[in-house]
Amino acid sequence: MRFVFAQSLLDVDFGLFFWVLITFILFLIILGKFAWKPILSALSEREKNIKESLEAAEKAMEEARKVSAENEAALKEAEITAQKIRKEALEDAEKIRADRMQKADKDANERLEQALQQIEQEKKKALIELRTEVSDLAIKAVSQILDAEIDEKKNKQLVDNYIKDLSSN
Template identity: 40%
Template structure:
């Protein structure tokens, strides 16, 4: 056998290849295929996890948007309520101020009326006192002589007859 002839070279190459293929299939092929299958499985799991994470992120984003919307609605409601409370407080304060002002005006009017009545009573007292003083002086002056007294009595009698 000549190892250098092309037929023997093909023969031995084929034998070596078959032996190499048998050895590879017996010892290396299953572990290589197992490793490739494991790698494929881990890639598929990673892709599934990525899809699940993407879906979860999308769900979380939607939840965040919903929560933000609810927070905005709640904030708007709180601001509206605060404005209403402020307006009510202002209106109540104005009303109370008007009521207090009206009370103060009424009290001032009553005080003025009381002062006016007191002043009028004082004036009446003074006028009556002055009138009595004047009447007393006039009567003294008139009744100091006899003729004046007689004239006064006659005049009074004439007044009485006329009425």
């Protein structure tokens, strides 16, 4: 008798089965469409947003780190360049100075040389002048001395010969 109760507890009631089945499908569709879909899509969108912004922040941080590293490197490089430029400038200046000095030395020497040559030339010229002067003087003196003794013709010939000798020298 009492097992009949127990049995009824374990019986599957067709009417209830039918309704539960139908309405569960219905509610599953309604909930799926109007509740779970917007909620789950919103949640995944939010998580995606958070993930993306985290990644973006990470990326920006990395970028900033990179930029700062680059800046530092550029600064260092600039310093090195500046140092190099300074060094080069100093070297250049030194070189220019040396060049100038050399050039000045050379100029001075050249001028000295030129002066010496000019002096030599002047000396030669003076010597030639001196010779003609001396010969003229000698002729005058000799003609005065010999005026009385030797005739004009013979004298002239003699002096000419002497001058010929002189100029050939």
